[in-house]
Amino acid sequence: MWLRRDLRLSDLPALAAARGTDSSVLLCFVVDPRLEKSSGERRLAFLFDSLREVDAKLDGRLLVVRGRPEEEIPRLARAVGAGSVHISEDFSPFGRRRDEAVDEALGDTPLEATGSPYLVSPGRVTKDDGEPYKVFTPYFRRWRDHGWRKPADSSVPDSAVLDPSDVTKSGRIRIPKAPTRLSFPAGEDAALARWAEFVDDDLADYDTGRNDPAADVTSRMSAYLKYGNIHPRTLAADLGRSDGDQAYLRELAFRDFYADVLHHWPHSLWHNWNRQFDDIALDTDEKAYERFEEWKAGRTGFPLVDAGMRQLAEIGWMHNRVRMVTASFLVKDLHLPWWWGAEWFLEQLVDGDVASNNHGWQWAAGTGTDAAPYFRVFNPEAQAKKFDPDGEYIRRWVGDTDADDYPDPIVDHKAEREEALRRFGEI
Numbered sequence: 001m002w003l004r005r006d007l008r009l010s011d012l013p014a015l016a017a018a019r020g021t022d023s024s025v026l027l028c029f030v031v032d033p034r035l036e037k038s039s040g041e042r043r044l045a046f047l048f049d050s051l052r053e054v055d056a057k058l059d060g061r062l063l064v065v066r067g068r069p070e071e072e073i074p075r076l077a078r079a080v081g082a083g084s085v086h087i088s089e090d091f092s093p094f095g096r097r098r099d100e101a102v103d104e105a106l107g108d109t110p111l112e113a114t115g116s117p118y119l120v121s122p123g124r125v126t127k128d129d130g131e132p133y134k135v136f137t138p139y140f141r142r143w144r145d146h147g148w149r150k151p152a153d154s155s156v157p158d159s160a161v162l163d164p165s166d167v168t169k170s171g172r173i174r175i176p177k178a179p180t181r182l183s184f185p186a187g188e189d190a191a192l193a194r195w196a197e198f199v200d201d202d203l204a205d206y207d208t209g210r211n212d213p214a215a216d217v218t219s220r221m222s223a224y225l226k227y228g229n230i231h232p233r234t235l236a237a238d239l240g241r242s243d244g245d246q247a248y249l250r251e252l253a254f255r256d257f258y259a260d261v262l263h264h265w266p267h268s269l270w271h272n273w274n275r276q277f278d279d280i281a282l283d284t285d286e287k288a289y290e291r292f293e294e295w296k297a298g299r300t301g302f303p304l305v306d307a308g309m310r311q312l313a314e315i316g317w318m319h320n321r322v323r324m325v326t327a328s329f330l331v332k333d334l335h336l337p338w339w340w341g342a343e344w345f346l347e348q349l350v351d352g353d354v355a356s357n358n359h360g361w362q363w364a365a366g367t368g369t370d371a372a373p374y375f376r377v378f379n380p381e382a383q384a385k386k387f388d389p390d391g392e393y394i395r396r397w398v399g400d401t402d403a404d405d406y407p408d409p410i411v412d413h414k415a416e417r418e419e420a421l422r423r424f425g426e427i
C-alpha cells in the first residue's frame with residue numbers, strides 16, 4: 001500500500017483492497033524530492049507530522065523512503081514480492097504523470113487504484129452529452145445525484161501488517177523533522193476531534209457565519225482534507241438537511257468541482273483557463289515587484305488586505321472571504337499576474353492545493369470557468385465594512401491602523417479600478 005494523499009488508517013478503501021481476503025500488507029510512503037522542493041515549509045511539516053502519526057499507529061511499521069516513486073515503488077515491490085501495489089487515485093496533472101510512470105516501471109505487477117480524495121471523483125459528473133460542466137451550480141445539481149460510499153472499516157489485522165525490517169531495510173529513512181511549527185495539529189486523530197468540535201459548536205451557524213472572518217466559525221478541515229487525514233465522506237455522513245449542513249455540503253462540492261475542472265483542462269493549472277484573457281496588460285516591472293512585496297508583507301495600507309496577508313504569514317491559513325479580497329486586490333488593484341499570488345499562497349498555506357488554490361485565483365482574476373465577471377472589482381474598504389463591521393478581524397491581525405507605523409494606501413482604489421476596467425476593455 002503506497003500512501004500519498006490519504007494519510008489515515010480508517011475508512012481507506014485502497015487499504016482494504018490491498019488486504020483483499022487474506023494478504024499481508026506493507027505500508028510505505030515515498031518522500032519525493034520534487035514535492036519537497038515545491039511544498040512550503042508548513043505543508044511539509046503537516047505531511048511529516050501526519051506520517052509520524054500513521055507510523056505510531058502501526059507501531060513503527062510504516063516504511064518511508066526518499067527518491068523517485070517510479071524507481072522506489074518497483075524496488076520495494078520486488079523486495080517484498082508484492083502481488084500488487086495499491087493506491088488511492090490522484091488526479092493532479094503531476095500525480096497522474098507520476099502514477100503512469102510507476103505503473104509502467106512496475107511491469108507485470110498491477111498498480112491498483114481504489115477510491116480518491118473526493119466525494120465524487122473528477123470526470124464522473126458530466127452533462128447528458130458527456131461534456132464537463134464549466135459552471136458550478138449545474139455541476140452541483142448533478143453532483144448531488146451521485147452517491148458515495150459510507151465510511152467503512154478498513155482496518156487491517158495487526159498480524160497482516162508487514163514489518164519492513166523483516167522484508168527490506170534498503171533505503172529506509174527516518175521521517176524527516178518538521179521544518180516549522182504548525183499552528184494546529186496534523187493527523188487523523190486531530191482531524192476527527194476538530195470535526196466533532198465543529199459539528200457541536202458551529203455547523204448550525206455555518207450558513208450565516210461563514211463569511212465573518214472575525215467569528216472564525218468555519219471548519220478548518222482544509223489541510224486535513226488535503227492530506228487525507230480525513231475523507232470528505234466522513235464529513236458528508238454527518239450532514240443533514242438543515243441550511244448549515246447543506247451549505248457545508250456545497251463547499252465540499254466546490255472542492256470536487258475545481259478538481260474536476262483541472263482534470264478536464266490541465267492547462268488551467270498555471271495558465272488562464274479562458275485564453276481570451278491572455279492578452280490583458282499586466283504589470284511586471286520593478287514597481288510591480290515592489291508592490292508585490294508590500295502585498296506579501298501585509299503592508300498595502302488597506303487594512304482588510306493586510307490583515308489577511310498577516311494571518312496567512314503567521315498561521316498559514318486565511319479565511320475564505322479574505323482570500324477573495326486579497327486575491328482581487330493583487331489582480332485588480334495592483335494589476336499583477338494572478339499566478340504570482342497563487343504561488344505565494346501555495347508556499348504559505350498549510351492547506352495549499354493546486355486545484356482549489358489556482359482556480360480560486362482564477363475566479364478572482366475573472367479568467368477561470370465560472371469566474372467573477374471581469375467588471376466586478378472588490379472594494380477592500382467596502383468589504384471590510386460589510387464583513388468585519390466592528391474591525392475585530394483587522395485589529396486581531398494588524399492592530400491599530402491609526403498607528404504611525406501603519407502604511408498609507410499604496411494605491412488609489414478608485415483610480416486602479418478604472419484602470420483595471422480600461423485594460424479589460426482593451427481586450
Ligand code: FAD
Pocket residue numbers: 210218219220221222223225226251252254255256258318319320321323324327345349351352353354356357358360361364
Ligand atoms: P470551510 O468553510 O469549513 O469549508 C469546508 C471545506 O470545503 C474546506 O475545508 C474546503 O475543502 C472546501 N471548500 C470551501 N470553500 C472552498 C472553495 N472556495 N473552493 C474549494 N474548496 C472549498 N482551499 C484549499 O483547500 N486549498 C487552497 O489552496 C485554497 N486556496 C484558495 C485561494 C483563493 C484565492 C481562494 C479564494 C480560495 C482558496 N481555497 C483553498 C478555498 C477556501 O478558501 C478554503 O478551502 C477554506 O478557506 C478552508 O477553510 P475551512 O476548512 O475552514 O473551510
